Amino acid sequence: MRQDHLVAAGQLSRADVERVLDRAAEFDAALESGESLPARYPETVLALCFYEPSTRTKMSFETAMKRLGGDVVDMGSVDASSVKKGESLADTVRVIEGYGDGIVLRHPREGAARMASEFVDVPVVNAGDGAGQHPSQTLLDLYTIREAAGLDDLTIGIVGDLKYGRTVHSLATALTEFDAHMHFVSPDSLRLPRSVRFDLHEAGAQVREHTELDDVLPELDVLYVTRIQRERFPDEDEYQKVAGEFQIDADTLDAASDDLTVMHPLPRVDEIAPEIDDTDYANYFEQAHNGVPVRMALLDLLLSNHE
Amino acid sequence: MSDHELRVSKIRDGTVLDHLPGGSALHVLALLGIDGSEGTGVSVAMNVPSDRMGTKDVVKVEERELSQAEVDVLSLIAPRATVNIVQEYAVIEKKRVERPESVAGVLACPNSSCITNADEPVTTRFDVLDDGLRCSYCEEIIREGIADHLDVG
Numbered sequence A: 001m002r003q004d005h006l007v008a009a010g011q012l013s014r015a016d017v018e019r020v021l022d023r024a025a026e027f028d029a030a031l032e033s034g035e036s037l038p039a040r041y042p043e044t045v046l047a048l049c050f051y052e053p054s055t056r057t058k059m060s061f062e063t064a065m066k067r068l069g070g071d072v073v074d075m076g077s078v079d080a081s082s083v084k085k086g087e088s089l090a091d092t093v094r095v096i097e098g099y100g101d102g103i104v105l106r107h108p109r110e111g112a113a114r115m116a117s118e119f120v121d122v123p124v125v126n127a128g129d130g131a132g133q134h135p136s137q138t139l140l141d142l143y144t145i146r147e148a149a150g151l152d153d154l155t156i157g158i159v160g161d162l163k164y165g166r167t168v169h170s171l172a173t174a175l176t177e178f179d180a181h182m183h184f185v186s187p188d189s190l191r192l193p194r195s196v197r198f199d200l201h202e203a204g205a206q207v208r209e210h211t212e213l214d215d216v217l218p219e220l221d222v223l224y225v226t227r228i229q230r231e232r233f234p235d236e237d238e239y240q241k242v243a244g245e246f247q248i249d250a251d252t253l254d255a256a257s258d259d260l261t262v263m264h265p266l267p268r269v270d271e272i273a274p275e276i277d278d279t280d281y282a283n284y285f286e287q288a289h290n291g292v293p294v295r296m297a298l299l300d301l302l303l304s305n306h307e
Numbered sequence B: 001m002s003d004h005e006l007r008v009s010k011i012r013d014g015t016v017l018d019h020l021p022g023g024s025a026l027h028v029l030a031l032l033g034i035d036g037s038e039g040t041g042v043s044v045a046m047n048v049p050s051d052r053m054g055t056k057d058v059v060k061v062e063e064r065e066l067s068q069a070e071v072d073v074l075s076l077i078a079p080r081a082t083v084n085i086v087q088e089y090a091v092i093e094k095k096r097v098e099r100p101e102s103v104a105g106v107l108a109c110p111n112s113s114c115i116t117n118a119d120e121p122v123t124t125r126f127d128v129l130d131d132g133l134r135c136s137y138c139e140e141i142i143r144e145g146i147a148d149h150l151d152v153g
């Protein structure tokens, strides 16, 4: 990876992705075997700046940095910080640059990570910018897909909130680098935003949009489910109707191929019934576990670039 | 440019912008950051009959020679504009409007939750597409009504 920062999935070429995933596989195997990893970054401190709550993304970056022999500093919750006192993000990251060798940033506004990357010299990783992008999640999604189904000649269905779902935006963009047929399934009001459709079109991706999962389920290798949030709908009835339609349970999967892999960026609420968890379809906990080796690989590449 | 179409007199030194779309002159001035407070002469003719365009606007700005970068920004709202630089009543240079690769600091992002709309020390920047503009920060695309997003003054 030639970039200094990871702010959007569109930066990643196929070669970049493969380099991260190959490195992640090495870390994964080492973690799995219980062998102790050489502390590659004993003096390195990663700064975690989360302006929105996060459990797993933050913890998996923290674990990844520590497994590489480094340490983390955490800005803590926004309520307790100088952000509450009105400090700009630009000022905050310039101060934090003095503490850390890299910055992981989650922020409620789109474009926050890109802007932050223009104010600092240390690598910035976008860990979610509003309804924009979440490219490190994409790398672990791609790792999971590669393990389960392979990234070429892939037919994937992406279901749920495609409009505001940043994991969806990043994943769809990244998949244009591979031979993937993409099916997007959502209610009309939550279809992919224009900017993402534009990118897919520009890339010549094989894309179809649907409002019913039944239309495509049988041909899918991977079903990527995302949460539809209550606050996206004007009233409770409308939400219940839509959420119910896109809920995945054992009955839904009757029509699926036996080899289907079901993924979810988590946390889920009730998009996937717990009865699926113990079936061969379920891959979402594996997907979450992949966060550590993949983020180790990402940090390794960004930090070694920066040295 | 034929003289009989112009309703305003010749200028001695400055820039003449011709073949602006009818009704766009005030947006053009806004885009160039000209509001009259400079104290120099600005003449505007709006909705002048034009063979080529139906109607057009003409703007004459005295004592200011627009740079190529300023001219290129005009392409966003006046792609057919012609630009003449005038010295001592004579046209000394004709500039063509070319679409720039990006424009900075002239438009506000229509996405209210874009970081450029927060109170941050950042200048807006848009990549110019074949048929629109794209925010370099949040990636939002603007296709229609570019003049509505002008953020200059």
Ligand SMILES: [Zn+2]
Binding pocket: A111, B109, B110, B111, B114, B115, B116, B135, B136, B137, B138, B139, B140
């Ligand atoms: Zn924007």
